[in-house]
Amino acid sequence: MAGKGLRTADDGVVRFALPGKLMVAGEYSVLRPGGLALAFAAGVAIEVDASPARNTEDGLHLVRRDTGATWDGEAAVPADLRFLLAGVRAGGLTAGSIAAWAPQETGIGEAKQGLGGSAAAVVAGLLVAHRLRGLPIDRDRFVSAAVVAHAAEQGGRGSGYDVATIALGGATLWRVDETKGAAVVRGHATALSLHPGLEIMTGFTGNSASTTQLVGRALGALTLAERDAALEALGRPVAPLVAALSAGDPTAMRLAADDANDALRRFDRLTNAGILTESIESLLATAKGLAPCRVSGAGGGDSVIAFDVVPGSLTALETRWRSAGFSTRRYAIATNGAIAEGCRESDVPTEKCAT
Helix, strand or coil, X not given: CCCCCCEECCCCCXXXXXXXXXXXXXXXXXXXXXXXXXXXXXXXXXEEEEECCCCHHHCEEEEEXXXXXXXXXXXXXXXXXXXXXHHXXXXXXXXXXXXXXXXXXXXXXXXXXXXXXXXXXXXXXXXXXXXXHCCCCCHHHHHHHHHHHHHHHCCCEECCHHHHHHHHCCEEEEEEEEEECEEEEEEEEEEECCXXXXXXXXXXXXXXXXXXXXXXXXXXXXXXXXXXXXXXHHHCCHHHHHHHHHHCCHHHHHHHHHHHHHHHHHXXXXXXXXXXXXXXXXXXXXXXXXXXXXXXXXXXXXXXXXXXXXXXXXXXXXXXXXXXXXXXXXXCECCCCHHHHCCCCCCCCCCCCCC
16 A cells, blocks of 8 residues: 555645455354454555535535545435445544545446455545544444444444454454344454465456345355354364464465365355355366465455465466456555554554554
């Protein structure tokens, strides 16, 4: 995110960009207490330009520059602005002008690549509210407020890992402490140290998928007893994969990634949710024996993420994927999330805001 840090002009205008997330492991398992998920903050999912109101009577004015959606408080909230507004309201902001947009390369609609645009919008709105109101950011309260707001806007469904990763940046291990129905209301995020030679790349299926719909379909196919057992099984490969990534062990990484993909296949067969599509399976098969790969996010579309510490393996995989007709993108882990961007530059000369 070099050059994309938060800036506050003399007139109070706030400008920043936030990363998206790449889900590495845990996906549906974080819909139960004790569930674990691993994700990387990467790329840029949303950029924001916000101005304080001249007076409180001005109210809120929101716009998505990439889609043209606008809202001034009078009509129904456009779908493209719902999550941004949810974050703004969670932060108690009642007046101001906010423009947001996703970089063109991340895509929108059916072409979005699974970076967690809705989660990034909620986190961005909450960060805007803190900055325009002049509020200090408490790490745990900020993450908790964003997690709850995001789940509420998704109809009471949400795992929290995407919000936590975008808020904190880096590589994040998310552990669920408490759920309410299909929504996480409290969790704990741990920042992870990764091998410095780790490289990351995604292969994009060409179509997006609705996380909310997939979660509803998968959970609706199971009884409560079946659900708990199935979600617990999905979480088992997370700890071995975290250990392999931290150690930079390519063989262990590949084995753990394969185990996680197999667990997701079993879950998909159990629920008949349509998680591993033909395109996803093709991406995984093409990478077999070359680099560790995981279905990124809820599946059904979006991307497969490849990661390795072996020089040249992702370059070879990139050639294979592109020859098969898939698009690819390289990523670096974004060390700064919203928490760091919410701190004054004089307070935080390098990375994350201390709590």
